[in-house]
Amino acid sequence: MDFVENFFLPPSSDHLFLIKYLILLIYFIHMPFISLIxxxxxxxxxxxxxxxxxxxxxxxxxxxxxxxxxxxRKTAGIILGVLPLVILTxxxxxxFYDAHIAIVQFLVYSTILVAMGITMVYFYEASIRMRFNSxxxxxxxxxxxxxxxxxxxxxxxxxxxxxxxxRWAVVKGFSDFLFSWNVVARFNHFIFTAFAxxxxxxxxxxxxxxxxxxxxxxxxxKQIRKIAGGITLAFTLLQPILLFWNLVTMxxxxxxxxxxxxxxxxxLLIFIICVHLYKILQDQRVKPSNRIFILFIITLIFILAxxxxxxxxxxxxxxxxxTSRALEVENEITTEREQLRAAAIKVDxxxxxxxxxxxxxxxxxxxxxxxxxxxxxxxxxxxxDEKALEDFIRKPSKVNPDYPAMPQLGxxxxxxxxxxxxxxxxFQEKQ
Amino acid sequence: VHRGxxxxxxxxxxxxxxxxxxxxxxxxxxxxxxxxxxxxxNHQLHIQKVGLECTxxxxxxxxxxxxxxxxxxxxxxxxxxxxxxxxxxxxxTRYWEEKKPxxxxxxxxxxxxxxxxxxxxxxxxxxxxxxxxxxxxxxxPVMKRVRQLEMxxxxxxxxxxxxxxxxxxxxK
Numbered sequence: 191m192d193f194v195e196n197f198f199l200p201p202s203s204d205h206l207f208l209i210k211y212l213i214l215l216i217y218f219i220h221m222p223f224i225s226l227i228x229x230x231x232x233x234x235x236x237x238x239x240x241x242x243x244x245x246x247x248x249x250x251x252x253x254x255x256x257x258x259x260x261x262x263r264k265t266a267g268i269i270l271g272v273l274p275l276v277i278l279t280x281x282x283x284x285x286f287y288d289a290h291i292a293i294v295q296f297l298v299y300s301t302i303l304v305a306m307g308i309t310m311v312y313f314y315e316a317s318i319r320m321r322f323n324s325x326x327x328x329x330x331x332x333x334x335x336x337x338x339x340x341x342x343x344x345x346x347x348x349x350x351x352x353x354x355x356x357r358w359a360v361v362k363g364f365s366d367f368l369f370s371w372n373v374v375a376r377f378n379h380f381i382f383t384a385f386a387x388x389x390x391x392x393x394x395x396x397x398x399x400x401x402x403x404x405x406x407x408x409x410x411x412k413q414i415r416k417i418a419g420g421i422t423l424a425f426t427l428l429q430p431i432l433l434f435w436n437l438v439t440m441x442x443x444x445x446x447x448x449x450x451x452x453x454x455x456x457x458l459l460i461f462i463i464c465v466h467l468y469k470i471l472q473d474q475r476v477k478p479s480n481r482i483f484i485l486f487i488i489t490l491i492f493i494l495a496x497x498x499x500x501x502x503x504x505x506x507x508x509x510x511x512x513t514s515r516a517l518e519v520e521n522e523i524t525t526e527r528e529q530l531r532a533a534a535i536k537v538d539x540x541x542x543x544x545x546x547x548x549x550x551x552x553x554x555x556x557x558x559x560x561x562x563x564x565x566x567x568x569x570x571x572x573x574x575d576e577k578a579l580e581d582f583i584r585k586p587s588k589v590n591p592d593y594p595a596m597p598q599l600g601x602x603x604x605x606x607x608x609x610x611x612x613x614x615x616x617f618q619e620k621q
Numbered sequence: 622v623h624r625g626x627x628x629x630x631x632x633x634x635x636x637x638x639x640x641x642x643x644x645x646x647x648x649x650x651x652x653x654x655x656x657x658x659x660x661x662x663n664h665q666l667h668i669q670k671v672g673l674e675c676t677x678x679x680x681x682x683x684x685x686x687x688x689x690x691x692x693x694x695x696x697x698x699x700x701x702x703x704x705x706x707x708x709x710x711x712x713x714t715r716y717w718e719e720k721k722p723x724x725x726x727x728x729x730x731x732x733x734x735x736x737x738x739x740x741x742x743x744x745x746x747x748x749x750x751x752x753x754x755x756x757x758x759x760x761x762p763v764m765k766r767v768r769q770l771e772m773x774x775x776x777x778x779x780x781x782x783x784x785x786x787x788x789x790x791x792x793k
Contacts, residue, residue, distance in 0.1 A: 356768040359753060360777045427631075430638035437645065441769055443654060450646035454639055461635040468627055507767050510760035514669070 201284040202520065203513045209281055210502065216281075217494045220274035222387060222487055223262075224304075227271065228338050229388020230260025231311050233421065234318075235331040242324075251410070252417060254318055259395045260388055261315045271308045275301040289508055291358040296348040299364075303341030310334035339381070346376040349497070353504045354441045372439035379432040382425045383493065387486055389422030390463075393470075394483035415470065415478060422482070423467040429460045433493075444500035452496040459489045535603045542612025545605050550613075553596070556620060562593055569617040579610045655765035656726040660716075661709050668759040675751045675758070682751075686740040690725055693717050728766050729755070738793045747784070 201209065234256035241249035279297040286293045313330035316322075350373045351361055396414055406414075433453055437445070463485050470478050502509075553561035568589075572579040583606050586596035601609070667673050676682060681689035697717050704710050716723050731737045744754075752758065756767035768774065779786050 354769065355756065356774045357777065360781045362781075427634070430635060434638055434641055434645075437642065442649065443767055443769075445649055447646070450642060450649075453642050457635060457639050457642070461632070464631050464635070465628060468631060472627070507756045507760065507765070511757040514760045 201287060201512060201516065203516045205284070206509060206512060206516070209285055213278065213281055213285075214495065214498050216274045216278050217498070218491055219270060220278075221494060222490055223266070223270040224338075224342075225384035225387035225490075226260045226262075226391045227267070227308065227311055228335075228342075228381070228384040229386075229391070229421075230256050231314060231331065231334050231338070232385070233388065234260075234314075235328075235335055238327070238331065248413070252414070255414065256392065257315050257318050259392055261311060264312055267308045267312060272301070272305045275304055285505070285512075286352075286508070287512065289358055290362075291351065292361050292363050293348055293352060295363060296344055296351070300341050300344040300348060303337050303344060307334050307337030307341055310337060342380055343373075343377050346380060347373050349501070350376055352501055353444045355443070355504060355508060356441075370439070372436070372441075375432065375435040375439045379436050382428050382432060383490065386422050386425035386429070387490060389418050389420075389425065390483045390486040392418040393422065393478045394480055397478045398480045398483075412474070415474075419467055419471045419478065423464060423471060426460055426464055426467065430457050433457065440500060441504065444504045446499070446503050449496055449500050449503070452492055452499065456489055456492045456496065459485060459492065463489065531603070535607060537607045537611050538604070539608070539612055539615070541605060542608035542610075545601065545609040546612055549599055549601070550609070556616075562596060563590060565613065565617060566620070569613060573614060573617065576610050576614055579614065580606050583610060653766070654728075655763050656728060658726055658764070659724050660712050662764070663762050664758045664764055665760055665762045682741045683745050685742055686738075688741045693723065728764050729770065731770055737791050739791065747782075 234253045237249045237253035237256065240246070241253060275297070279294060279301055282297055283294045310330050311334040314327060314334050317327040317330055350370060351357060353372065393415070396411070396418070433456060437449070437453060463482060466479070466482050466485075469476050470482075554563070554565055556565045558564055569579075572582075583599070583601065586598060588595040667678075668675075678691040678695050679688040680691070680695075681687060693713075693716060696713055700710050700713060705714065713723070731739060754768055756765075758764070775791065776786065778784070779790075784790075
């Protein structure tokens with residue numbers, strides 16, 4: 191995969207700063223969407239298997255309902271599902287430039303697997319919509335779940351590897367495949383959060399969309415409410431365990447006070463969600479409000495932000511190195527440019543004379559007042575100090591209150607130096 | 622009555638986990654990774670601005686099991702004359718005049734040093750650079766431990782580089 195490494199340029203310091211937030215933004219966009227897809231497909235398949243085993247038309251209907259509500263159009267799948275991963279791969283290539291690690295390689299594999307998974311999800315969706323033969327439906331459903339799970343397992347390996355810079359030099363590819371507790375914790379956290387989000391999404395899309403409720407009979411709605419609420423509550427209740435497990439297995443270098451504080455905030459948010467869900471399941475009269483879904487999205491954002499914080503803690507040293515290198519390169523370029531500019535400035539008596547005649551003569555003479563003061567009065571203080579005269583021409587200021595201020599002339603460096611030299615030379619000759 | 626019990630169970634469950642995280646956070650010490658040193662020595666400055674090599678001060682790394690914290694003489698060869706008015710250098714000079722060693726806090730401490738034999742000399746001879754284990758010290762204004770120093774970490778590197786993987790290599 192050397193070509194992947196060769197593909198990237200060293201990032202600049204501003205660029206690295208921007209990238210940090212861009213990655214977070216990509217996560218915010220990608221994760222809620224992919225959670226709905228993973229949960230939707232998994233539970234649809236699960237209820238389809240139940241339907242076959244129990245020979246029940248109700249489970250078939252639930253299975254169809256999951257797909258109908260949670261799997262969006264194909265364009266969404268490409269824009270929110272695959273594209274963010276491709277962009278993420280390109281960005282990580284910049285962040286881990288020259289770190290000699292398999293991060294980018296893992297991400298490429300992950301993106302390919304997820305893309306295959308999402309493609310199969312749409313096969314599954316089409317086979318349900320068009321009532322294909324059930325074998326096709328099962329194969330595409332199982333395939334999509336398999337590829338999505340595998341893709342995100344590789345993704346978790348990747349993000350776990352990022353957290354531990356000590357392993358970067360050692361892990362070079364799949365032959366050094368990581369199977370640490372942190373990977374397992376992350377993968378479980380990812381999948382179960384996806385399940386919980388998809389349950390909450392189903393509640394939201396069923397009970398807060400007026401048309402859906404009118405179309406469906408009350409009995410079915412009641413069942414959906416039970417199933418979606420139950421799924422959401424069960425997997426939300428797992429959150430504290432998973433969160434804690436992830437924290438405990440993280441390398442010490444990833445942790446900071448903020449990581450712990452945000453984890454506590456996340457658990458409080460989850461507690462509020464659980465109370466809401468519990469009320470819905472207990473009391474049929476309580477309407478599942480959209481608050482649950484919104485709280486879920488906020489919680490998800492907090493979880494992702496926390497993970498990003500841990501990651502920033504871990505890669506701090508690497509980022510500092512890249513920033514320092516980028517500054518070195520920037521300094522080199524600046525010095526080079528200044529040298530080039532200095533080399534390009536030429537002092538030319540002819541040019542000086544030309545500028546004098548075109549510009550200066552309109553206001554100044556040597557021995558009489560015109561608009562500005564005569565040279566024989568003012569040049570005396572500059573004789574022997576050409577630089578001061580250059581500075582004045584470059585940025586004139588009002589000196590003598592008897593005359594109007596001299597305007598800035600917009601001359602080039604060569605012109606300024608030439609005219610200053612010319613003036614002082616003529617001044618000396620006339621003295 | 623039934624509903625109240627359920628909520629109480631949920632609340633207890635969450636309180637337990639918040640407590641667990643707080644306890645874990647309390648026992649996790651940031652200072653273990655980047656302890657506050659008696660003198661604010663800046664590695665980045667000495668490497669990047671002054672242009673010193675690691676071995677300029679850590680002289681023993683090539684010949685001994687330990688890299689060694691440089692003696693005060695090493696600092697004073699330059700700092701008798703350089704930047705003597707800075708507060709940190711004033712502190713340094715005070716240690717020098719009182720003939721007391723600076724009580725540096727060890728950053729890279731093997732978790733159970735008693736049971737692990739580790740030699741810097743061997744690793745340098747095998748061609749490893751300081752940054753392989755100590756990270757990019759040249760961009761650390763404050764020295765920070767950036768590696769886990771766990772056995773799994775040692776082992777994966779030994780395997781990768783065909784180092785000895787016998788128990789007795791490290792556990793003498």
